Amino acid sequence: MPDTKPSLLAADKLECTRDDRMLFSGLSFQLGAGEVVQIEGPNGSGKTSLLRILSGLRRADAGRVQWQGVDIQHTRDDYYANMVYIGHLPCIKADLTTMENIRVLLDTRSQSVSGGQIELGLEQVGLAGFEDVAGKALSSGQRRRVLLAFLLLADARLWILDEPLTALDVRGVDLVESMILEHRDNAGSVVFTTHHGMRLPCEMKSVDLTQC
């Protein structure tokens, strides 16, 4: 498909098998700045595997993923400085406070952010006042919100989100939708999967795994 915008992320003929079962093959798509792609498919169709391949955590059995025209295996530091992946797992340490948890996640990305900015981020995701609450005292929805605050603070161009709506309430779903829209308006790109119907009032590509 011809693309007017230069592509940031390109998947080229990806193939993935799991336990001798072909999940998908020949999967190609491109993602430019300011574009949103939804990966669709039933349970077990390989959505998570695809996202892990796109993030470079998993190797594709064939094909490659390119970041700005270079294979991600060869441009890891540049790619990871510009990409955030959020999977199913909470990444939250039970013994650290919300503030510390976010700081740890940002430190891993070598990003230094002031306490005030983190407070602001927490306020945006509806966790104002939870700075000093330990991870173990947070509900699973609140843990997801901590990750959303991290996502806001991470300053990355590409978001790869695996089921971002898990455990979130109605307002949480609205929050994720508005975050994605705002990110898109700032020329950011998003790849995500979801079972929940997410209606984004914007143009959106979709990749259907049942057809690959």
Added chain:
Amino acid sequence: MLKAFYYLLLRDMRLALRSRHELANPLIFFVLVVSLFPLAVMPTPERLQEMAPGVIWVAALLSVLLSLDRLFKQDYEDGSLDQLMLSPNPLVVLVLAKVSAHWLLTGLPLVIIAPLLGVLMALETASLSVLVWSLLLGTPVLSLVGAIGVSLTVAVNRGGVLLSLIVLPLYIPVLIFGANAIDVASDGMSVRGQLYFLGAMLALALSLAPLATAVALRITASR
């Protein structure tokens, strides 16, 4: 890059200090095993002295082995390990930070408490310093080599046996030279050779083990 090393080290230290019971486990195990020995055998000073190097080193080795699980298990289970692998910093540096934290929290306490146990096992003063040196050089090797094993088995349910099978053969040289150094010291001979060997093993492990661990972690994550 140095910052990333420092922050991760700090994070692991902080986490460990907040769950102190886990922190104390390897140390308590070490002290218990060594102090039970004199009760189980006829505790004449000569006999204790003869057994001391082996007993202390085996106890230290097993104590480190038991604590290895902590190195990556939690991070693997809560997804933090994925985030570490998605860091723009080299994974080798982050691995080294985690292993350093592990050694500071398990190996170093063993080194510090060891002279006391040495006295308990009737070691002479001269051998005590060799005991400390051998542990100081040997326990980091145990942490570094152990990290390779853990990174390969962290995704396996109840991978404990597998971990021991992978790691123990690699621990044996450390055990032999470590215990032998103390043995030789109590006979009044020079221990340089043994300590140099331990030092060489440390240099080798320090330069190669983090690389191997980083690769093993990527393999683990890609499944």
